[in-house]
Amino acid sequence: MRPPHPIPYQGSKRLLAPLIARHVPAEVQVWFEPFAGSAAMTLHAAQHGLARRFVIGDSLGGIVELWRGIVEQPEQTAARYRAVWSGQARNHADYFNRVRARYNRERDPVDLLYLICRCVKNAVRFNSNGEFTQSVDRRRLGMHPDRMRAAILAASQLLAGRVEFREGDWLQTSADATTRDFAYLDPPYLGTTIGRDKRYHRQLAQADLLPGLAQLNARGVRFALSYDGSTGGKHYGPPLPAHLGLTHLLIEAGRSSQATLAGRNECTIESLYLSPGIAALDAVPRDRFNRRLARAMPANAKPESLAR
Ligand SMILES: C[S@@+](CC[C@H](N)C(=O)[O-])C[C@H]1O[C@@H](n2cnc3c(N)ncnc32)[C@H](O)[C@@H]1O
Numbered sequence: 001m002r003p004p005h006p007i008p009y010q011g012s013k014r015l016l017a018p019l020i021a022r023h024v025p026a027e028v029q030v031w032f033e034p035f036a037g038s039a040a041m042t043l044h045a046a047q048h049g050l051a052r053r054f055v056i057g058d059s060l061g062g063i064v065e066l067w068r069g070i071v072e073q074p075e076q077t078a079a080r081y082r083a084v085w086s087g088q089a090r091n092h093a094d095y096f097n098r099v100r101a102r103y104n105r106e107r108d109p110v111d112l113l114y115l116i117c118r119c120v121k122n123a124v125r126f127n128s129n130g131e132f133t134q135s136v137d138r139r140r141l142g143m144h145p146d147r148m149r150a151a152i153l154a155a156s157q158l159l160a161g162r163v164e165f166r167e168g169d170w171l172q173t174s175a176d177a178t179t180r181d182f183a184y185l186d187p188p189y190l191g192t193t194i195g196r197d198k199r200y201h202r203q204l205a206q207a208d209l210l211p212g213l214a215q216l217n218a219r220g221v222r223f224a225l226s227y228d229g230s231t232g233g234k235h236y237g238p239p240l241p242a243h244l245g246l247t248h249l250l251i252e253a254g255r256s257s258q259a260t261l262a263g264r265n266e267c268t269i270e271s272l273y274l275s276p277g278i279a280a281l282d283a284v285p286r287d288r289f290n291r292r293l294a295r296a297m298p299a300n301a302k303p304e305s306l307a308r
Helices: 018-023 040-047 061-072 074-089 093-108 110-116 145-159 204-220 257-261 286-296
Strands: 028-034 051-058 161-169 181-183 220-230 247-255 265-274
Touching: 018 040, 028 040, 040 051, 040 110, 040 181, 051 061, 051 145, 061 074, 061 110, 061 145, 061 161, 074 093, 074 145, 093 110, 204 220
Parallel strands: 028 051, 028 181, 051 161, 181 220
Antiparallel strands: 220 265, 247 265
8 A cells, every 4th residue: 555645745755665665774763854845755664664763854844844733633734724725616716826925924834735736746946035936737726635634644643653843954853863773865956956947945055965974974874865867868967976885776767757748758767875884685786777778768868878
């Protein structure tokens, strides 16, 4: 059975979770997810008994508060989502914009949930004042409240009593992780941090990420990091430096939906880096993966473009 997924977040690891989870070490005490977003990996880990306790962290305060509401007050959160969602049937086309303005004034996490569900591609975008700026997707109504309630209640059942919520920068929210713990890291990718298409409310330059990874290594904290990838021939981001001692795997993330919409048949490859303390079980090493891709991929997606 698939884990519940109450927050439909662009960049969610819901579909990749089983592939990533294969590399999680046994007997993890605390599972840290400091770039949580929709916390897809935490939900997967909780459902499959991969850790005893969990820390959900994010620098976006609204999403951390939303998680607190989902886990600690599931019925109230589901009822409030129903009320906000139902308002769109009675109100005119401007309803989304009014909820957005209210969120930007009052920062109610349930308003944020509605905005995430109704906005274009479920892709949050913020301006420099931290205001939500993404527009409404007029072709969809957002997750139905019945489905949302089921997902919220199931997520609460999985996590209640064994999760802590932390708002802040990833290094602060995982500062107490030890050798018995595990951190799943999914920062904004380089390809979405530079250029025009900046996602999420904060970006993370590679220059800031690397010292943090070195710090985790020095403390013996085991971690897996999702970072960058490629779609078709287009590649995002340079490799991480060898001195970190990470094992670099490539995971086939399926067809790119954006490419499919544009009429191209391209597959998306994501990088997964494992910290030195983790054996790459059943891993497909990068080189072998590249050779396999060379046979399988269409001619316009040159496997060399994947070699770093
Ligand atoms: C790629 S998304 C994570 C998606 C997540 N794995 C999921 O399954 O939904 C990255 C998240 O990191 C958060 N973030 C960005 N910079 C951060 C930082 N310096 N510290 C903590 N969180 C940060 C963003 O708000 C966003 O929610």
